[in-house]
Structure formats: C-alpha cells, structure tokens
Amino acid sequence: MATLKEKRTCGQRCEDFRRFVWNPDNGTLMGRTPEKWVYISLYYAAFYAVMTSLFSLAIWVLMYTLDPYAPDYQDRLQSPGVMVWPDSYGEEEVEITYNSSDRASWSKMSTCLHNFLEPYNASTLQEDYDHNCTKGKYFIQNHFTPHTHTKKSCSFPLSLLGPCSGVQDPTFGYNCTMPCVIIKMNRIINFLPSLNSSQEIHVNCTVLDGKDNVKKIKYFPEMGILDKSYFPYYGNLAQSGYQNPLVAVRLDLVGEQWAKLQCRVVADQISYQNVHDPYEGKVIFTIKNLK
Ligand SMILES: *[C@@H]1O[C@H](CO)[C@@H](O)[C@H](O)[C@H]1NC(C)=O
Ligand SMILES: *[C@@H]1O[C@H](CO)[C@@H](O)[C@H](O)[C@H]1NC(C)=O
Ligand SMILES: *[C@@H]1O[C@H](CO)[C@@H](O)[C@H](O)[C@H]1NC(C)=O
Ligand SMILES: *[C@@H]1O[C@H](CO)[C@@H](O)[C@H](O)[C@H]1NC(C)=O
Numbered sequence: 001m002a003t004l005k006e007k008r009t010c011g012q013r014c015e016d017f018r019r020f021v022w023n024p025d026n027g028t029l030m031g032r033t034p035e036k037w038v039y040i041s042l043y044y045a046a047f048y049a050v051m052t053s054l055f056s057l058a059i060w061v062l063m064y065t066l067d068p069y070a071p072d073y074q075d076r077l078q079s080p081g082v083m084v085w086p087d088s089y090g091e092e093e094v095e096i097t098y099n100s101s102d103r104a105s106w107s108k109m110s111t112c113l114h115n116f117l118e119p120y121n122a123s124t125l126q127e128d129y130d131h132n133c134t135k136g137k138y139f140i141q142n143h144f145t146p147h148t149h150t151k152k153s154c155s156f157p158l159s160l161l162g163p164c165s166g167v168q169d170p171t172f173g174y175n176c177t178m179p180c181v182i183i184k185m186n187r188i189i190n191f192l193p194s195l196n197s198s199q200e201i202h203v204n205c206t207v208l209d210g211k212d213n214v215k216k217i218k219y220f221p222e223m224g225i226l227d228k229s230y231f232p233y234y235g236n237l238a239q240s241g242y243q244n245p246l247v248a249v250r251l252d253l254v255g256e257q258w259a260k261l262q263c264r265v266v267a268d269q270i271s272y273q274n275v276h277d278p279y280e281g282k283v284i285f286t287i288k289n290l291k
C-alpha cells in the first residue's frame, strides 16, 4: 500500500525538521539564507513604520478637525425622543404595574423615581446655575471665549414638580390611586423645540385606552410647560451642569384603575408620527394598580 510506504519513522522526521531549521548544504536557515532574513526583516520593519505613521497622521488630522464642543454628524436625530419614569418595561412597552396595598410593590416605583431625581436634589446643585435665566425665553449663549468655553445652565428645582417631587410624599402617590410619572425629553445639541415665539413647549397626555378609569390628569409645572430657558443644550463639554427640564404627570385613577396613555411633547419643531421610532416626540405607557 502506497501510504504505508510513505510512512516515515520518528527519527527521519526529526532529521527533516533539523534540515529545515539549518540546512548546511545550501546554508539556509528556516528555508532562507541569513542575508535574505535580514532583507525581509528590514522590509517589514519599514512597511510597518510607514503604515503606522500613515494611520497616526489620519487620526491626527481627524482629531484636529473635530470640534470637541459639538458633534460633527447630527443628521440622524432631528426630533428628540421622550421617556417616562418609572421606566419599568413589560413585554414590549412601558408597563407601570404596582399594588398600592403592597409596600414592596410601590416602594419599587418610588425608589426608581428617587434615584432618577437624585441629580436634581438641591444639595447637589453645581455652581454655574442661575445666571440670567429669563423664563419664557431661550437661553442663547453664543459668545465664544476659547479657554473657558463653558456655558451656564438654568437650574430645575425639584419644587417645580409639586406633590410629585418626592419631598412631601416620598411614595410619589404609589401608595394610593394618584401615582406620578415623570416625562423627560432627550437632549439634542443646539435644538430649539419651538420657533413660534408665542407657543409654549408643553407635555400633553391623552388616554388611549381605559378613559373611564382616569378621573383627572394634573401636570407639574403648571400646564406641563418645559420652559424655553432650558434650551438650547450646548453639549456635555460646554455645559456640563445641564439638567433636562421635567414634567410630572399625576393621574387620578378610579374604577378598574388601569389606563394606556400617550404623553407627547408639543412644539412646532418636534414630530411625533415617525412610524420607525415610537419614542420620537412621545411616549406610550400603561399604568395599572393591582390593588
Ligand atoms: C396586593 O397586595 C395586597 C397586600 O399585600 C394583597 O393582599 C393582594 O393580593 C395584592 N394584589 C395583587 C393583585 O397581587
Ligand atoms: C447677566 O446679565 C447682565 C446684563 O445683561 C450681565 O452684565 C452679567 O454679566 C450677566 N451675568 C452672567 C453671570 O452672565
Ligand atoms: C434630597 O437629599 C436629601 C438629603 O440628602 C434627602 O433627605 C432627600 O430625600 C432627597 N430628596 C429626593 C427627592 O431624593
Ligand atoms: C401615602 O403616603 C403618604 C406620605 O407618606 C401619606 O401621607 C398617605 O397617608 C399615604 N396614603 C395611604 C393611602 O397610605
């Protein structure tokens, strides 16, 4: 059999290997003469040096042309997303399910809201707040000072959320039938939500399902207004102390105590009918008290 004939002993293989490593007949080391090894090493060293410097040059040029204070590519997000807290997800959408008579159940919701509001707590306020914030007017800060390229931010005191601030009622209404949810709009750099000077930017919630179970919807601040002085946002580097304005929505649940709601941020520059992004300009959630 041919294969058997080709089978070699271990000693022969070792000998082959030794000849591969150093072949005294033609003076090659691993198949190449030492001079060839030197040439090939030099070639690769030069090759990698050129590649590395090209790559570094490309990165340097890129970094040099990037403005650290503003994103270069902002074509994807034109209208901000809207979110709701407590952010407890069900199968697919936000489902805020609680049991007002079960302490463990409602304290989960209130802990979530406490954690969310913690950065807004007055004790953690930073220095660069409240500089010439005029309510109802965009806080435009276009002056450019190269070395201190920082902008001021208007503070958002928790007291604006009234009974939903967690101060008077640490349960946020989850121990009864008047739960609070908090609506937040995502930040977009240099975005002005409304160009119509007479229109207030506000949150409007509508009951999509279970209308009979919602007796009243109250907004804090009044009318669900997101004051213009919180816009525009200049980016984290320029405006590190920025806090998103919030709107708290307090529901008064009756009857079966469940409802499906849609909360929309209403402003002429915010669209909400994008079928590809259900969170653009609005958020839909269900809230249910198991009792
Ligand atoms: C709600 O909590 C109460 C008290 O713990 C309990 O008796 C009741 O069964 C709970 N309801 C539901 C639907 O889980
Ligand atoms: C507030 O506005 C006044 C007058 O417009 C100006 O002199 C002052 O520097 C401003 N303060 C800050 C902190 O921007
Ligand atoms: C704000 O901070 C104080 C003190 O740290 C704390 O007692 C209070 O519960 C906090 N408020 C909220 C809403 O988290
Ligand atoms: C819910 O909690 C608040 C604040 O702790 C309290 O004033 C209120 O009586 C509680 N309500 C019920 C129904 O337990």
Ligand SMILES: *[C@@H]1O[C@H](CO)[C@@H](O)[C@H](O)[C@H]1NC(C)=O
Pocket (backbone or CB within 6 Å): 196, 197, 198, 199, 200, 268
């Ligand atoms: C501006 O807003 C007001 C009040 O909401 C509205 O009546 C008016 O039509 C708006 N104008 C434009 C140009 O959108």
Ligand SMILES: *[C@@H]1O[C@H](CO)[C@@H](O)[C@H](O)[C@H]1NC(C)=O
Pocket (backbone or CB within 6 Å): 204, 205, 206
């Ligand atoms: C909220 O939107 C609904 C439907 O678009 C409208 O009927 C209602 O008047 C609005 N409410 C407020 C306070 O803007």
